[in-house]
Amino acid sequence: MSNITEINNEIAEHHSTLANQSTDEDYTILNLGPTHPATHGIFQNILKMDGEIIKDAEQTIGYIHRAFEKIAEHRPFYQVTPLTDRLNYCSSPINNMGWHMTVEKLIGASIPKRAQYMRVIIMELARIADHIICNTIIGADTGALTGFTYMFQWREKIYDIYEQICGARLTTNIGRIGGLERDFNDEVYKKIKEFLRDFPKALTEFTALLERNRIFMDRIVNVGGISGERALAYGFTGPNLRAAGIDYDVRVMNPYSSYEDFEFAIPIGTSGDTYDRFRVRQEEMWESMKIIQQALDNMPHGKYFADVPEFYLPQKEDVYTSMESLIWHFKIVMGETDVPKGEVYHSVEGGNGELGFYLVSDGGRSAYRLHFRRPCFIYYQAYPEMIKGSMLSDAILTMSSMNVIAGELDA
Amino acid sequence: MSTNINIVQAPAGVEGPGFFATSIDKMVGLARANSLWPLPFATSCCGIEFMATMGSNYDLARFGSERISFSPRQADVLLVAGTIAKKMGPVLKQVYLQMAEPRWVIAIGACASSGGIFDTYSVLQGIDKIIPVDVYVPGCPPRPEQIIDGVMKVQELAKHESTTRRNSPEYKELLASYGIE
Amino acid sequence: MSEITNEHLLSRLRAQFGEFIYNESTPYELATIVLRKDKITEVLHWLYNDPEFKFQFLTDVCGIHFPEAKGAELGIIYHLHSLANNLRLRIKCFVPVENPSIATITSIFPAANWQERETFDFYGILFEGHPDLRRILNVEEMDYFPLRKEYPLEDGTRTDKEDQYFGR
Numbered sequence: 001m002s003n004i005t006e007i008n009n010e011i012a013e014h015h016s017t018l019a020n021q022s023t024d025e026d027y028t029i030l031n032l033g034p035t036h037p038a039t040h041g042i043f044q045n046i047l048k049m050d051g052e053i054i055k056d057a058e059q060t061i062g063y064i065h066r067a068f069e070k071i072a073e074h075r076p077f078y079q080v081t082p083l084t085d086r087l088n089y090c091s092s093p094i095n096n097m098g099w100h101m102t103v104e105k106l107i108g109a110s111i112p113k114r115a116q117y118m119r120v121i122i123m124e125l126a127r128i129a130d131h132i133i134c135n136t137i138i139g140a141d142t143g144a145l146t147g148f149t150y151m152f153q154w155r156e157k158i159y160d161i162y163e164q165i166c167g168a169r170l171t172t173n174i175g176r177i178g179g180l181e182r183d184f185n186d187e188v189y190k191k192i193k194e195f196l197r198d199f200p201k202a203l204t205e206f207t208a209l210l211e212r213n214r215i216f217m218d219r220i221v222n223v224g225g226i227s228g229e230r231a232l233a234y235g236f237t238g239p240n241l242r243a244a245g246i247d248y249d250v251r252v253m254n255p256y257s258s259y260e261d262f263e264f265a266i267p268i269g270t271s272g273d274t275y276d277r278f279r280v281r282q283e284e285m286w287e288s289m290k291i292i293q294q295a296l297d298n299m300p301h302g303k304y305f306a307d308v309p310e311f312y313l314p315q316k317e318d319v320y321t322s323m324e325s326l327i328w329h330f331k332i333v334m335g336e337t338d339v340p341k342g343e344v345y346h347s348v349e350g351g352n353g354e355l356g357f358y359l360v361s362d363g364g365r366s367a368y369r370l371h372f373r374r375p376c377f378i379y380y381q382a383y384p385e386m387i388k389g390s391m392l393s394d395a396i397l398t399m400s401s402m403n404v405i406a407g408e409l410d411a
Numbered sequence: 412m413s414t415n416i417n418i419v420q421a422p423a424g425v426e427g428p429g430f431f432a433t434s435i436d437k438m439v440g441l442a443r444a445n446s447l448w449p450l451p452f453a454t455s456c457c458g459i460e461f462m463a464t465m466g467s468n469y470d471l472a473r474f475g476s477e478r479i480s481f482s483p484r485q486a487d488v489l490l491v492a493g494t495i496a497k498k499m500g501p502v503l504k505q506v507y508l509q510m511a512e513p514r515w516v517i518a519i520g521a522c523a524s525s526g527g528i529f530d531t532y533s534v535l536q537g538i539d540k541i542i543p544v545d546v547y548v549p550g551c552p553p554r555p556e557q558i559i560d561g562v563m564k565v566q567e568l569a570k571h572e573s574t575t576r577r578n579s580p581e582y583k584e585l586l587a588s589y590g591i592e
Numbered sequence: 593m594s595e596i597t598n599e600h601l602l603s604r605l606r607a608q609f610g611e612f613i614y615n616e617s618t619p620y621e622l623a624t625i626v627l628r629k630d631k632i633t634e635v636l637h638w639l640y641n642d643p644e645f646k647f648q649f650l651t652d653v654c655g656i657h658f659p660e661a662k663g664a665e666l667g668i669i670y671h672l673h674s675l676a677n678n679l680r681l682r683i684k685c686f687v688p689v690e691n692p693s694i695a696t697i698t699s700i701f702p703a704a705n706w707q708e709r710e711t712f713d714f715y716g717i718l719f720e721g722h723p724d725l726r727r728i729l730n731v732e733e734m735d736y737f738p739l740r741k742e743y744p745l746e747d748g749t750r751t752d753k754e755d756q757y758f759g760r
Contacts, residue, residue: 034502035452037481041501042454062729063499064454067531067745069714070738074745082528089456105620133459152466159463169463170552171456232675234651237702244673253678344620344711347684349650351635356652358671373671382707407455410496410729429593532738532747533730 001066002308039404057384072370085171088408091130091351098348102357114302115179116258126286130351131281134403178312179305225273226397234382244272250349274401310337335365376408440496444570445475450486454493457520460552469555483509598623601651629685649673655715665689693718714739
């Protein structure tokens with residue numbers, strides 16, 4: 001326990017005795033947001049403060065509510081993929097893949113192993129990209145801007161890989177229902193191998209800058225903690241839950257897309273504070289690199305798409321020559337394909353936890369009901385409880401370490 | 412020795428030993444254009460592309476936007492990046508009103524320009540419904556090069572703007588059409 | 593996967609609450625029951641505390657609207673997860689649109705707080721006993737429930753979009 005923490009606790013105790021004596025009128029109301037440099041996203045917190053100590057927080061969200069669930073009821077299935085991009089836009093491929101897997105579960109398609117391994121590589125790259133943002137922003141909020149500047153360059157390298165695969169940087173619309181739209185070409189393999197060769201050095205440098213840095217640790221150890229039981233009660237998933245000590249990872253519990261073939265560890269923390277969340281994300285980046293290496297080494301041969309002609313666009317040569325392919329092409333683009341009726345729930349491990357898709361289909365061209373189980377929306381409820389009794393600067397760090405992405409919060 | 416650092420071209424004027432005479436408009440325009448301080452009003456995905464633009468690969472700071480300001484009083488350009496929902500509209504207007512003249516607005520991305528792919532009941536279909544916009548940068552999200560192009564267009568606007576434009580009746584009429592005094 | 597099969601789960605639920613379960617099925621291997629709405633808190637308590645099942649994680653709460661199902665138009669769908677047994681369960685409760693109210697489950701699962709507010713915001717389902725039931729994602733002044741099927745996606749008050757160019 002460092003000196004500063006002890007002083008913090010003393011002040012907190014002193015203030016709480018004061019609080020017991022003071023009345024409501026003595027508190028300051030401080031408005032944090034919705035536009036604020038340190039809340040990375042637009043959400044508002046009205047803080048009731050007793051000096052520097054936060055007594056309570058009232059949250060307002062919905063400043064970027066774009067009605068995804070209503071839009072999905074009016075779009076054919078393949079047009080929902082660009083919507084899922086914009087949920088957790090820091091790791092959009094994971095959202096895309098999750099949606100495709102949900103529809104594939106509904107129609108009962110079986111995806112070839114090669115496509116599954118390619119999906120795993122893309123999803124783990126997206127996870128690394130998401131964790132880069134979160135950890136560098138934690139650093140930037142404590143004043144350590146160097147980590148942010150150095151590590152964002154590696155996001156550009158990941159963007160390069162995405163561009164080779166699908167043509168877009170951020171909102172990728174990667175993959176198709178039934179597999180991927182094209183095979184990985186040699187450039188993709190070259191870029192991934194270069195990334196795996198060069199990123200460990202940069203990650204080690206970033207770790208050396210921050211992980212055992214005295215000032216950084218003093219700022220974030222024992223800040224914004226939550227216990228495992230409370231985290232489970234609040235529906236936490238993902239790195240935030242694992243930092244509190246519960247090893248729930250959808251990739252292990254309900255494996256999808258051949259994750260059971262890979263060997264990787266699930267890092268868990270002990271106290272659920274900001275430092276543990278930072279460490280869990282660091283370790284997850286190392287584990288993701290291991291998974292990508294294993295997928296590259298064991299990449300199976302075969303097709304990169306399933307045999308689902310009602311959903312997967314036929315090859316262009318066939319469309320020009322074969323009547324059947326032409327008809328499939330027309331039906332898919334016009335959205336006139338038959339979908340079985342039913343309801344399916346599928347979840348993937350997103351950058352922030354269990355990203356679930358609840359799809360109810362009535363056989364029509366669009367979903368009857370599509371609900372996104374968004375991890376940010378569910379665990380952000382616990383924020384007032386996590387910051388009660390801490391100082392304003394600690395509240396800012398807690399929020400950045402929870403990785404609340406506004407797109408996923410409001411959908 | 413050759414260098415790839417370009418010095419800004421001096422405006423047309425009369426030069427002599429120890430003095431340079433030109434019109435105030437041009438001097439002020441030159442100073443303003445090369446020191447635009449942006450206010451990043453980043454709401455969603457375009458905000459991440461804006462962060463990439465400020466990063467070292469694309470580096471918006473070369474264009475004079477070294478110091479991003481989150482306080483409207485100290486900013487020149489309002490960069491609206493991302494979807495603006497109807498709930499956020501009044502907040503955006505309030506931030507715009509607090510900016511001091513001269514101020515420019517860049518709408519980055521399809522959502523800020525026109526509502527983008529979100530033609531729904533809850534999304535404002537373009538920020539030009541509530542504030543006057545100078546430059547629209549299309550894209551979903553636009554590449555950092557496009558964002559830099561947008562900033563360069565504002566630089567052009569700032570360089571050639573007359574110093575009395577902000578007090579002119581046409582400008583006041585423009586603001587009045589948005590309900591801004 | 594898990595040692596407890598869906599059949600076992602459904603049979604024990606049937607044994608305990610048989611007369612309140614209107615329908616049971618296992619679409620895509622996820623046990624699903626349609627429950628009478630006034631039994632929801634009792635069933636969730638039982639599932640939470642049952643030493644064999646331990647459904648102590650609430651995955652999701654959402655709403656749904658079936659305008660043709662007279663008397664049961666609005667539905668509330670709960671997804672539960674038993675982390676100890678790796679078992680999932682879906683519970684559906686339907687309420688009529690004239691009186692769309694159901695008990696809140698925030699006392700059992702604090703995670704349901706915002707999710708019930710979202711369901712209220714989108715469908716107008718009233719959760720009795722909810723600590724703070726008000727709109728969460730839409731503007732406070734909105735006077736209709738947008739995700740119900742009778743309301744359009746686009747904003748009806750627009751004047752600048754020509755319908756003929758947009759195929760409407």
